[in-house]
Amino acid sequence: xxxxxxxxxxxxxxxxxxxxxxxxxxxxxxxxxxxxxxxxxxxxxxxxxxxxxxxxxxxxxxxxxxxxxxxxxxxxxxxxxxxxxxxxxxxxxxxxxxxxxxxxxxxxxxxxxxxxxxxxxxxxxxxxxxxxxxxxxxxxxxxxxxxxxxxxxxxxxxxxxxxxxxxxxxxxxxxxxxxxxxxxxxxxxxxxxxxxxxxxxxxxxxxxxxxxxxxxxxxxxxxxxxxxxxxxxxxxxxxxxxxxxxx
Amino acid sequence: xxxxxxxxxxxxxxxxxxxxxxxxxxxxxxxxxxxxxxxxxxxxxxxxxxxxxxxxxxxxxxxxxxxxxxxxxxxxxxxxxxxxxxxxxxxxxxxxxxxxxxxxxxxxxxxxxxxxxxxxxxxxxxxxxxxxxxxxxxxxxxxxxxxxxxxxxxxxxxxxxxxxxxxxxxxxxxxxxxxxxxxxxxxxxxxxxxxxxxxxxxxxxxxxxxxxxxxxxxxxxxxxxxxxxxxxxxxxxxxxxxxxxxxxxxxxxxxxxxxxxxxxxxxxxxxxxxxxxxxxxxxxxxxxxxxxxxxxxxxxxxxxxxxxxxxxxxxxxxxxxxxxxxxxxxxxxxxxxxxxxxxxxxxxxxxxxxxxxxxxxxxxxxxxxxxxxxxxxxxxxxxxxxxxxxxxxxxxxxxxxxxxxxxxxxxxxxxxxxxxxxxxxxxxxxxxxxxxxxxxxxxxxxxxxxxxxxxxxxxxxxxxxxxxxxxxxxxxxxxxxxxxxxxxxxxxxxxxxxxxxxxxxxxxxxxxxxxxxxxxxxxxxxxxxxxxxxxxxxxxxxxxxxxxxxxxxxxxxxxxxxxxxxxxxxxxxxxxxxxxxxxxxxxxxxxxxxxxxxxxxxxxxxxxxxxxxxxxxxxxxxxxxxxxxxxxxxxxxxxxxxxxxx
Numbered sequence: 001x002x003x004x005x006x007x008x009x010x011x012x013x014x015x016x017x018x019x020x021x022x023x024x025x026x027x028x029x030x031x032x033x034x035x036x037x038x039x040x041x042x043x044x045x046x047x048x049x050x051x052x053x054x055x056x057x058x059x060x061x062x063x064x065x066x067x068x069x070x071x072x073x074x075x076x077x078x079x080x081x082x083x084x085x086x087x088x089x090x091x092x093x094x095x096x097x098x099x100x101x102x103x104x105x106x107x108x109x110x111x112x113x114x115x116x117x118x119x120x121x122x123x124x125x126x127x128x129x130x131x132x133x134x135x136x137x138x139x140x141x142x143x144x145x146x147x148x149x150x151x152x153x154x155x156x157x158x159x160x161x162x163x164x165x166x167x168x169x170x171x172x173x174x175x176x177x178x179x180x181x182x183x184x185x186x187x188x189x190x191x192x193x194x195x196x197x198x199x200x201x202x203x204x205x206x207x208x209x210x211x212x213x214x215x216x217x218x219x220x221x222x223x224x225x226x227x228x229x230x231x232x233x234x235x236x237x238x239x240x241x242x243x244x245x246x247x
Numbered sequence: 248x249x250x251x252x253x254x255x256x257x258x259x260x261x262x263x264x265x266x267x268x269x270x271x272x273x274x275x276x277x278x279x280x281x282x283x284x285x286x287x288x289x290x291x292x293x294x295x296x297x298x299x300x301x302x303x304x305x306x307x308x309x310x311x312x313x314x315x316x317x318x319x320x321x322x323x324x325x326x327x328x329x330x331x332x333x334x335x336x337x338x339x340x341x342x343x344x345x346x347x348x349x350x351x352x353x354x355x356x357x358x359x360x361x362x363x364x365x366x367x368x369x370x371x372x373x374x375x376x377x378x379x380x381x382x383x384x385x386x387x388x389x390x391x392x393x394x395x396x397x398x399x400x401x402x403x404x405x406x407x408x409x410x411x412x413x414x415x416x417x418x419x420x421x422x423x424x425x426x427x428x429x430x431x432x433x434x435x436x437x438x439x440x441x442x443x444x445x446x447x448x449x450x451x452x453x454x455x456x457x458x459x460x461x462x463x464x465x466x467x468x469x470x471x472x473x474x475x476x477x478x479x480x481x482x483x484x485x486x487x488x489x490x491x492x493x494x495x496x497x498x499x500x501x502x503x504x505x506x507x508x509x510x511x512x513x514x515x516x517x518x519x520x521x522x523x524x525x526x527x528x529x530x531x532x533x534x535x536x537x538x539x540x541x542x543x544x545x546x547x548x549x550x551x552x553x554x555x556x557x558x559x560x561x562x563x564x565x566x567x568x569x570x571x572x573x574x575x576x577x578x579x580x581x582x583x584x585x586x587x588x589x590x591x592x593x594x595x596x597x598x599x600x601x602x603x604x605x606x607x608x609x610x611x612x613x614x615x616x617x618x619x620x621x622x623x624x625x626x627x628x629x630x631x632x633x634x635x636x637x638x639x640x641x642x643x644x645x646x647x648x649x650x651x652x653x654x655x656x657x658x659x660x661x662x663x664x665x666x667x668x669x670x671x672x673x674x675x676x677x678x679x680x681x682x683x684x685x686x687x688x689x690x691x692x693x694x695x696x697x698x699x700x701x702x703x704x705x706x707x708x709x710x711x712x713x714x715x716x717x718x719x720x721x722x723x724x725x726x727x728x729x730x731x732x733x734x735x736x737x738x739x740x741x742x743x744x745x746x747x748x749x750x751x752x753x754x755x756x757x758x759x760x761x762x763x764x765x766x767x768x769x770x771x772x773x774x775x776x777x778x779x780x781x782x783x784x785x786x787x788x789x790x791x792x793x794x795x796x797x798x799x800x801x802x803x804x805x806x807x808x809x810x811x812x813x814x815x816x817x818x819x820x821x822x823x824x825x826x827x828x829x830x831x832x833x834x835x836x837x838x839x840x841x842x843x844x845x846x847x848x849x850x851x852x853x854x855x856x857x858x859x860x861x862x863x864x865x866x867x868x869x870x871x872x873x874x875x876x877x878x879x880x881x882x883x884x885x886x887x888x889x890x891x892x893x
Contacts, residue, residue: 012804012805028521028522028524030521030522031521031522031524031525032526032638034526035524035525035526038524038526038755039524042753042755042756045753045797045799045808046753048799049799050799050800051799051807051808053805053807055314056488057313057318057320057487057488057489058318058320058322058323058487058488059487059488059526059527059529060323060485060527060529060530060634061634061637062322062323062409062411062412063313063318063320063322063323063487064315064317064318064322065313065314065318078637080633081637085634085637085638087637087638087640089640110458110805111458111804111805114805116314117314117315118314118315118435120315121315121316121317121423121426121433121435124419124420124423125423125424125426125427126427127427128420128423129378129379129420129421129423129424130377130378130379130420131424132374132377132378133299133302134295134298134299134302134374134421134703134704134707135370135374135703135704137373137374137376137377138373138377139373140332140372140373140375140376140382140390141332141334141389141390143376144387144388144389145384145388146384146388147384147385147386147388150381150382150383150384150388151381151384153379153381154381154383154406154407154413157381157406157413157416158407158409158412160412161315161317184379184381185379188379188381190376190377190378190379191379
């Protein structure tokens with residue numbers, strides 16, 4: 001298929017960016033979206049133009065490195081996938097495809113389609129873990145954990161930290177991201193011990209880093225590549241309220 | 248003859264690790280604060296090691312090329328992690344895990360290392376559960392297990408098809424806690440460009456900031472490379488796009504030996520190649536072989552009809568299918584080790600029985616769905632089935648998956664002794680980056696085990712044995728020490744040279760060409776003529792690269808083509824060493840299959856009399872042949888036998 005690509009080009013964090021248009025021909029529908037961009041980049045190199053910078057790594061939907069706002073949707077026109085899992089069969093010959101970076105104050109653009117998501121690391125550094133050192137822990141089967149609770153913790157833990165929830169939220173809220181970790185650990189006895197401290201520390205860091213508030217629009221849940229439910233946000237709110245009430 | 252000292256402790260194999268720990272040097276808490284450790288890579292091995300060092304009180308600097316330590320490619324491991332817990336009461340033990348791993352590696356791994364790995368495997372599961380890793384559980388609340396290739400017990404712990412992700416996020420959490428505590432300093436989007444050796448000891452690294460292009464020197468009393476494998480040398484592999492062999496290669500050129508570089512794992516169950524623009528291959532977890540059955544049509548006419556679209560796989564009756572693994576290996580069936588399963592698939596496809604493009608076989612869940620129901624299969628493998636459907640646009644609940652072998656893992660790597668120290672004092676290699684535990688073939692669910700064993704339970708001990716003698720070494724000023732200044736200047740000169748060529752070929756075009764040379768000649772089946780051809784072709788391609796490569800943009804900014812060029816320049820050298828190693832090893836062992844050395848049934852034929860050793864290669868200069876050092880492998884606790892899965 002032949003396509004027109006409208007891609008956001010921005011030299012670096014401080015420069016002003018703009019859309020550039022490119023034509024690309026003979027893309028097969030079995031190609032992934034990022035393979036289409038690879039072909040476009042080889043074409044740009046041949047023309048002496050710098051290729052488009054975009055984040056990607058595992059190309060199998062788990063590392064969370066790829067991003068991209070495609071035709072107005074985080075990770076493009078399909079559900080429960082990342083951009084690297086999007087295939088060109090979702091497009092038609094002659095389509096114009098608009099590609100933008102994540103747009104959020106919390107994720108400044110580094111170059112072209114790449115953004116800085118270290119804010120996510122900082123939120124987790126504030127308390128997204130169980131405070132145990134290596135060694136000296138009890139036998140793995142010493143604590144029985146209900147399968148249902150454990151499975152629900154796993155649902156939350158599947159978050160890949162890609163940032164689609166923030167990018168798609170009109171408030172740029174990171175609540176689903178924060179909720180995933182808080183909820184995962186709140187559901188497990190290992191994590192309960194410091195649950196209150198964790199919820200407060202992570203929320204405070206999220207607020208400091210310029211992410212917005214949650215107004216329950218549910219957009220994050222729809223665009224989450226792992227299909228994580230906003231019910232985890234409810235659990236985060238409960239954890240946070242209980243923790244604050246105890247102060 | 249040999250310069251290698253593997254430093255294996257005294258005593259019976261079961262006592263060695265305890266003996267080592269009882270007598271090793273330690274560093275007291277006040278001195279730990281004065282010692283700096285550099286860790287390159289934040290996967291299971293690097294992330295776990297860095298977090299553990301930080302907890303002990305060392306000053307740690309960690310580097311990764313990704314935007315966050317959580318992206319390291321350990322995250323993509325799907326199926327599980329082995330441990331000798333014997334929770335299912337099915338006859339497992341530390342000895343059996345040790346035995347299976349050595350046998351799975353075709354008797355080419357170091358016994359003492361593997362035994363230690365099996366010993367600490369149980370601690371890993373305890374550690375991960377304590378961190379809140381949500382492993383799969385039974386309704387009674389205890390942990391669930393499943394089986395993997397090369398084992399007759401169920402010893403694999405898992406978190407759906409995302410075990411690597413959950414273990415990595417556990418290690419990442421531990422790392423985050425130390426970053427928050429200030430013991431660990433994190434440098435993301437930063438690539439290691441060289442190792443700095445001062446007076447014969449590793450003392451630091453040179454890095455390039457991938458956003459600003461800044462070249463910087465960093466000091467450490469010890470340096471740990473946990474930088475993964477070099478499977479991407481083949482261009483198409485299951486590795487992440489950025490995974491590379493450069494850190495290992497730079498260490499090699501500074502005097503660390505490369506061990507068994509020809510041992511590459513080709514994973515039997517990957518989604519087949521679809522076309523020339525393909526950028527990577529996607530793995531379908533080995534765990535699928537618990538319930539999936541592998542077959543091709545029994546009659547070649549049916550294969551042809553399927554390839555031409557005249558017949559569907561679901562049209563064939565049971566009698567018309569050849570479940571070739573069950574036929575050839577009745578004892579292990581679909582759960583034979585990866586090297587065996589891959590070769591068997593290639594054999595069928597080469598004989599004309601392949602489906603799809605001809606380079607594919609079926610992995611079928613029909614009988615499992617009939618036996619267990621679609622819901623249970625969905626619960627076990629739902630995310631993998633979804634992944635398959637998104638890529639191939641076929642529903643694997645209704646029609647069998649198509650799979651084919653692909654490059655997945657490198658058993659070879661930097662030579663390390665029992666302490667995981669390379670042949671450069673103070674330089675360590677952990678995880679896939681070293682060679683030590685998997686011999687000539689790795690069993691499924693053992694990479695996660697080894698990465699975390701090295702990071703949580705081996706390095707935190709062994710590194711202290713070295714650092715105990717370094718407490719009087721002051722931190723060096725990298726702007727004043729000649730070795731740092733020179734190393735930095737060399738890195739800048741190397742980059743300038745790459746930028747100045749401005750030829751006519753893109754990095755990817757050369758990388759793809761290298762990949763074809765490697766896959767055709769140093770892939771699943773190798774022979775003398777092919778390997779000699781590969782050496783010649785790689786050498787010619789390397790010359791072409793240094794004459795014709797084109798890197799646009801500037802060196803002092805974010806430049807993805809420059810990043811790729813740096814990595815491919817090293818692959819073009821490492822590929823030749825792999826071919827040389829494969830050429831010299833006149834036997835078949837594990838993932839290394841020499842067509843000249845096979846049994847009448849087409850099984851790998853080892854030559855124990857002449858090749859029961861680790862081949863460790865020493866760099867002697869760019870235009871000089873590397874020197875081979877041999878570490879003899881002695882088996883005291885295991886009787887070396889012909890590997891049999893029949």
